[in-house]
Amino acid sequence: MIPEAEAGARLTIDLAAIAANWRALARRAPGPECGAAVKADAYGLGIAAAVPALRKAGCRTFFVAFPGEGAAVRAAAPDAVVYVLNGLVAGRGEAYAAHDLRPVLGSLEEIAEWSAFQHATGWGGGAALHVDTGMTRLGLRLEEALAHAAALPPFSLVMSHFACADQPAHPLNTRQIAAFRQVRAAFPGTPASLCNSSGLFLPDDLGFDLVRPGIALYGGNPTPGRPNPMAPVVRLEARVIAVRTARAGECVGYGATWTCRAPGRFAIVGVGYADGFLRAGSSADDRDGALARVAGHPCRVAGRISMDLTAIDVGALPEDAVRRGDWVELIGDGLGIDEVGRRAGTIGYEVLTSLGRRYNKRVTGG
Structure with missing residues (x-):
């Protein structure tokens, strides 16, 4: 810590505002569980500070990008569910098991490697399935997921990610919603998650079983062009x-x-x-x-x-x-x-x- 008397600048982070933003977002989707994206060290504000504040507010499920971030979340919230969005690092299944992390699997290759790791070690931890509904980034293609659904192992979550939720009128939103509804039907009984921060403010009720806000927790405006409903952090x-x-x-x-x-x-x-x-x-x-x-x-x-x-x-x-x-x-x-x-x-x-x-x-x- 640089003493204030010597620092060129000072940065103040309001954990109460982060908690208040999480509660406000949870109220927007009262049925589904409200998780929290804390990747990139809680968007630069610090996992070690943000996660306990969110956990105290009631958050039980967290999303990170890499297993090292997941280990930091586990240290801050021992009883939390932690998903690793960037999937399974090749040959590193033990890193996920060591901290009870759930990889978000986005390819048949990843799924096969995770299944082999579980079979070889007896590890029974969960994993999510990521289906690409229009981002063209990570995830099984829709047709691939539907074709293999019956043969895939069970997952603790099936998810996709909006590309344009901050633009409510964008036609891709409608296509992604329709595609994800097909995915959910193909994996009956598996909890489903689609909404990010801006997705929570789309006109349709799209909460499914779990929402996972990120930038809105930290004071970013999930409704560009309209007044910011979130507290500054x-x-x-x-x-x-x-x-x-x-x-x-x-x-x-x-x-x-x-x-x-x-x-x-x-x-x-x-x-x-x-x-x-x-x-x-x-x-x-x-x-x-x-x-x-x-x-x-x-x-x-x-x-x-x-x-x-x-x-x-x-x-x-x-x-x-x-x-x-x-x-x-x-x-x-x-x-x-x-x-x-x-x-x-x-x-x-x-x-x-x-x-x-x-x-x-x-x-x-x-």
């Missing part, structure tokens, strides 16, 4: 290292991409792309990039975001509004992760999972 604040002045015509930052049109003032803060404040949020003479809130006012980033430093245009503020040592907000009230991502030409997922390790990190609400 993270706040990122950067320390002002210096306040500089510049003459008209002088440039700010690498590449001289941002030119002062009039005499100006700039707060230089101790955060940059090495901390996950994305370089793609840089500003130039012909482009506005990221924003910061300085003394409660929105102010533009000036010039390129560099590795350790960012310049913020504070020329419109009173001279005494910002001083060396003050804190400015980069993510927080009015600057949610989705807006920060949009201004950097990306998405809130990347903003969260890019947050670095040089912050003074504070976890509240646990």
Whole structure:
């Protein structure tokens, strides 16, 4: 932990907000079980902190990408069900058995290897079947799953994944729903799961037996274009290292991409792309990039975001509004992760999972 007095920036993670978001999502689908995707170290916020908060709120089933993440979940929630979305690592069945992890199997080859491992070791742990209904990423093709359904071993879950649930009118949603209903009928009695965060907000009741939200738990908006129904979870604040002045015509930052049109003032803060404040949020003479809130006012980033430093245009503020040592907000009230991502030409997922390790990190609400 970097002491706050020495840190260039501080990151606050609100575990109570994560728990509240999980409860709100569970209420949207009161019949099915509500799980939680905690892959990528709980979307960058920390499995060791997020999983106990979710477990205390009532979550019993977690989804990760790799078995190492599953082991971290198992340490934080010994009684949880843990699925590994990226499937079975070849030749590593014992890694799943050691931590009671359930691989999400997406090919006949994986299914055969898992069955052979269970037969050879006597391991009776569960596994999920992933059927591709339109993502063309992982999973058996629909026709493949239907053709082999009768011969496949039993599974603890059958699942698929929406490609366009954040676009409710996209025609692929309808095709995927119809395909998954065929899958469910082919595996009677096996619990079924389709909905991610945005899937929970589609018009149809698609909860099936288990929903598995991810980004919405961490404050991302599952309904793009509409008000965000989720509570914000993270706040990122950067320390002002210096306040500089510049003459008209002088440039700010690498590449001289941002030119002062009039005499100006700039707060230089101790955060940059090495901390996950994305370089793609840089500003130039012909482009506005990221924003910061300085003394409660929105102010533009000036010039390129560099590795350790960012310049913020504070020329419109009173001279005494910002001083060396003050804190400015980069993510927080009015600057949610989705807006920060949009201004950097990306998405809130990347903003969260890019947050670095040089912050003074504070976890509240646990």
